[in-house]
Structure formats: C-alpha cells, structure tokens
Amino acid sequence: xxxxxxxxxxxxxxxxxxxxxxxxxxxxxxxxxxxxxxxxxxxxxxxxxxxxxxxxxxxxxxxxxxxxxxxxxxxxxxxxxxxxxxxxxxxxxxxxxxxxxxxxxxxxxxxxxxxxxxxxxxxxxxxxxxxxxxxxxxxxxxxxxxxxxxxxxxxxxxxxxxxxxxxxxxxxxxxxxxxxxxxxxxxxxxxxxxxxxxxxxxxxxxxxxxxxxxxxxxxx
Numbered sequence: 001x002x003x004x005x006x007x008x009x010x011x012x013x014x015x016x017x018x019x020x021x022x023x024x025x026x027x028x029x030x031x032x033x034x035x036x037x038x039x040x041x042x043x044x045x046x047x048x049x050x051x052x053x054x055x056x057x058x059x060x061x062x063x064x065x066x067x068x069x070x071x072x073x074x075x076x077x078x079x080x081x082x083x084x085x086x087x088x089x090x091x092x093x094x095x096x097x098x099x100x101x102x103x104x105x106x107x108x109x110x111x112x113x114x115x116x117x118x119x120x121x122x123x124x125x126x127x128x129x130x131x132x133x134x135x136x137x138x139x140x141x142x143x144x145x146x147x148x149x150x151x152x153x154x155x156x157x158x159x160x161x162x163x164x165x166x167x168x169x170x171x172x173x174x175x176x177x178x179x180x181x182x183x184x185x186x187x188x189x190x191x192x193x194x195x196x197x198x199x200x201x202x203x204x205x206x207x208x209x210x211x212x213x214x215x216x217x218x219x220x
Contacts, residue, residue: 004022004027005022005026005027005030006018006019006022006023006027038057039055040055040056040057040058041054041055041056041057042056042057042068042069043068043069044069044070063089063090063093064090067088067089067090068088068090069088070088070089071086071087071088071089072087072088072089072091072092073086073087073092074086074087075087093106096109149177149178149179149182150179150182151179151181151182151183152182152183152184153168153182153184153185154167154184154185154187155167155168155169155176155184155185155186155187156187157186157187157188157189157194158189159189159190160172
C-alpha cells in the first residue's frame, strides 16, 4: 500500500498548500496504478485470415478504428531494406494537421500523382532569367586579408623633402590605417601644425579626419 507523501512531512509542514503540491507531483509517481484488464484484437478487420466477427478493442474514433495499425510511411536504414521507423496513417494525418495542412478530406489529400520539389535555387532568377545580367566567368574575386590593425602604436614622424615619413610604414606621405577608439602617439619634430587628413593638399581638410586627429595625443 502506497504511503501518502504529505504524511511523511513533519506535522508543522503538513499544510494545505504542501498537501496540494505533493498531490499534484509526488503522489502521481508513488500511487498505485489503476489497470483495467482488456481482451480483444487490434488492427485490420478485413483481409486474408482475419475474422471480422472477432472481438476488437473499441477505439475512441472511426479513424483509429479503420486505420489503427496501417503503416503509411516507412523509414529505412541507409542503404538497406530494414525499417527503422514506421508512421501509421492516423499519425501521418495528425502530423499534417499540426503543420497546418488540411486533413478533413484525406481522399483529396492523397489523390495527387505529383509533388512539389524545392531545388534550393533563386526561383525568380530561374523564371525571369532574361531580366538579369549574367557574367560568363562569374563575378571578380574578392581578396580577403587576415592582417590585423593594432589598437595602439607609436609613430616617429619625419619631415623629408617630399613629405612626411612614419616609422614602420614605407614611403613618403603614406596611407596609414587607424582603428576608431584606438590609442596612437605621433612624435613630430616641427614647430608648425601637423594634420591627418584623407584628402591631398594643404588647404582642403576632411573635418571628420581632423576631429579624430584632434582627439589623439600629438607630441611635438
């Protein structure tokens, strides 16, 4: 005989709230199951070797009664004829219904001799190909570099005859790449102002670049 879990609690904890909680949880696992002995057949009621007058288990609906064990979809193991799973006819209809499909008329649902196939392509380009420009050799390749830009660096700036030089960067007046939010120091040996800009010349300044440069620590 199963023991009520709430009776095992100390008297102080045997409150109505705890009894209600245990009755909905632990008692469902510890209570004695109530089985009912049933005898009868299940499955097909017509066919070779089947006695239709035999006693069959009463099903809850006509669909279960007519197609209880009828296999509709059989899944085979790879490269074999061995079944690994079977989906019965009622299970198939329930699955279609759960996916939003119509199941009121199964005779119409399965009468089609064709099915839709998605080839995983852009159907608009396939059907309206004349509206697109097609490149015989495909688009040009895009070079992707794995080089990283340092978040901080110290540059010694030299003033040569044809322009500025930066340590670690080849050439005069070179293009340098900085990261927004990084910390960079420019050691400049000159008395006049030093500007960082994206446009060439000495009078046309890119205000955005100047604002970024103004935030940097310029050491003269």
